Amino acid sequence: MATDSWAQAVDEQEAAAESIGSLQIKDKPEENGTVLNATNSTNSAAKSESEAESKPADDDDKDDKAAQSLLNKLIRNNLVNTTNQVEVLQKDPNSPLYSVKSFEELRLKPQLLQGVYAMGFNRPSKIQETALPMMLAEPPQNLIAQSQSGTGKTAAFVLAMLSHVDPNNKYPQCLCVSPTYELALQTGKVIEQMGKYYPEVKLVYAIRGNKLQRGMKLQEQIVIGTPGTMLDWCSKFKFIDPKKIKVFVLDEADVMIATQGHQDQSIRIQRMLPKNCQMLLFSATFEETVWSFAQRIVPDPNIIKLKREEETLDTIKQYFVLCNSKEEKFQALCNIYGAITIAQAMIFCHTRRTAGWLAGELSREGHQVALLSGEMQVEQRAAVIERFRDGKEKVLVTTNVCARGIDVEQVSVVINFDLPVDKDGNPDNETYLHRIGRTGRFGKRGLAINMVDSKMSMNILNRIQDHFNKKIERLDTDDLDEIEKIAS
Numbered sequence: 001m002a003t004d005s006w007a008q009a010v011d012e013q014e015a016a017a018e019s020i021g022s023l024q025i026k027d028k029p030e031e032n033g034t035v036l037n038a039t040n041s042t043n044s045a046a047k048s049e050s051e052a053e054s055k056p057a058d059d060d061d062k063d064d065k066a067a068q069s070l071l072n073k074l075i076r077n078n079l080v081n082t083t084n085q086v087e088v089l090q091k092d093p094n095s096p097l098y099s100v101k102s103f104e105e106l107r108l109k110p111q112l113l114q115g116v117y118a119m120g121f122n123r124p125s126k127i128q129e130t131a132l133p134m135m136l137a138e139p140p141q142n143l144i145a146q147s148q149s150g151t152g153k154t155a156a157f158v159l160a161m162l163s164h165v166d167p168n169n170k171y172p173q174c175l176c177v178s179p180t181y182e183l184a185l186q187t188g189k190v191i192e193q194m195g196k197y198y199p200e201v202k203l204v205y206a207i208r209g210n211k212l213q214r215g216m217k218l219q220e221q222i223v224i225g226t227p228g229t230m231l232d233w234c235s236k237f238k239f240i241d242p243k244k245i246k247v248f249v250l251d252e253a254d255v256m257i258a259t260q261g262h263q264d265q266s267i268r269i270q271r272m273l274p275k276n277c278q279m280l281l282f283s284a285t286f287e288e289t290v291w292s293f294a295q296r297i298v299p300d301p302n303i304i305k306l307k308r309e310e311e312t313l314d315t316i317k318q319y320f321v322l323c324n325s326k327e328e329k330f331q332a333l334c335n336i337y338g339a340i341t342i343a344q345a346m347i348f349c350h351t352r353r354t355a356g357w358l359a360g361e362l363s364r365e366g367h368q369v370a371l372l373s374g375e376m377q378v379e380q381r382a383a384v385i386e387r388f389r390d391g392k393e394k395v396l397v398t399t400n401v402c403a404r405g406i407d408v409e410q411v412s413v414v415i416n417f418d419l420p421v422d423k424d425g426n427p428d429n430e431t432y433l434h435r436i437g438r439t440g441r442f443g444k445r446g447l448a449i450n451m452v453d454s455k456m457s458m459n460i461l462n463r464i465q466d467h468f469n470k471k472i473e474r475l476d477t478d479d480l481d482e483i484e485k486i487a488s
């Protein structure tokens with residue numbers, strides 16, 4: 001993502017210097033011969049393996065995207081709300097467009113309806129309202145769907161897969177490809193949850209560490225895995241008969257195309273499938289590369305798009321503080337904390353080193369601080385974010401790379417200990433907006449404090465101010481009365 005390239009570059013440099021891998025995807029899968037299925041797979045068994053296929057060690061961008069996506073999944077426990085309408089482009093514009101307001105209307109198998117309700121879903125999400133009737137239609141319809149993470153895509157295609165399989169047929173009928181082993185596992189978990197009352201349907205993971213006996217034929221109805229192994233299982237080893245596949249799902253297309261090889265492997269799998277196989281593709285974003293890939297994978301598609309909720313600075317009070325060094329910035333921060341009550345704050349630093357230093361200083365001052373740092377594994381990051389969300393820590397210090405995509409709703413104070421700049425040192429307006437912006441419809445008020453420590457950063461601040469055409473007021477942190485006023 002271009003907007004975070006500065007922070008990523010910084011993190012990469014640091015990682016290289018320290019020889020600490022900042023990557024979150026574990027490196028080598030262990031060899032083991034078990035088939036994990038919906039009824040017997042356990043987390044720990046599955047976690048002992050890892051996906052390393054077709055992954056150049058230096059492909060940080062892809063790892064970063066995959067890690068970010070995994071992080072989002074790990075920390076999300078409900079739907080992202082949206083007031084935007086879905087945009088639908090039908091293959092046959094004359095056929096009536098169905099959308100449903102309840103799961104009952106979909107005439108699901110009772111076991112699946114029970115599974116859906118057991119997951120706490122009361123009604124379809126915005127994207128599911130339109131996507132589900134399309135995916136469950138007879139004859140099957142192809143679909144390309146784009147909406148941001150957390151809007152219910154995974155749940156939708158899992159329900160479609162579970163609806164289409166015939167448990168009496170003991171062979172694979174649905175293939176689902178994901179960019180990494182960890183992401184495949186997350187989807188597998190959703191299949192297990194939703195299929196809880198439908199135990200006849202079995203699931204197997206097509207991942208590198210999962211070695212099967214030559215000549216065997218899979219009996220599980222759903223296969224979920226990464227493209228390389230899936231392709232091998234279909235062609236080289238023939239564990240799967242691709243001609244019997246009814247549904248092909250390609251998840252996280254935008255993450256997928258960031259990995260060399262995955263695109264070709266996915267296309268090669270797709271070519272082996274029968275003409276009437278339903279093709280479904282999902283993506284959080286839709287830049288040109290994703291779009292052209294999507295069109296190669298999904299012929300004659302229906303297309304559903306859901307716009308992101310826009311962030312706005314309208315309800316944010318923005319200030320800047322003038323300092324000369326990072327120590328002065330820290331002192332200013334202490335003054336602010338001394339004058340106003342801050343329930344929870346997020347503090348952004350440019351480098352991991354500064355973040356580490358600041359977290360140390362703040363905890364010496366007696367603050368309960370959480371630190372998100374580049375060398376942490378995704379699971380560790382998710383744990384830190386969850387503790388912060390639960391209010392166990394009051395301050396979260398982070399670099400931008402780590403915090404990308406995190407939405408901690410209760411945080412009303414954001415401090416830019418360093419201003420966001422891109423690789424060339426220009427203001428990174430998008431990141432600025434993303435750090436402090438709120439989705440307007442909640443009308444939530446927020447406070448943003450920017451630390452300025454040089455002529456250069458003053459210049460950055462002015463340009464950010466001009467870009468958004470919103471005044472950023474000066475705050476004198478030596479004046480207690482003045483600080484108190486900003487909280488009112």
Ligand SMILES: Nc1ncnc2c1ncn2[C@@H]1O[C@H](COP(=O)(O)OP(=O)(O)OP(=O)(O)O)[C@@H](O)[C@H]1O
Pocket residue numbers: 069072073076077078079080119120121122123124125128147148149150151152153154155156
């Ligand atoms: N209809 C629904 N009602 C309530 N919760 C739902 C519904 N559909 C999905 N969810 C929940 O919302 C969260 C996001 O859903 P889901 O994972 O399907 O979204 P996604 O668009 O695939 O995002 P991601 O790619 O990040 O997983 C999950 O916790 C899921 O259990």
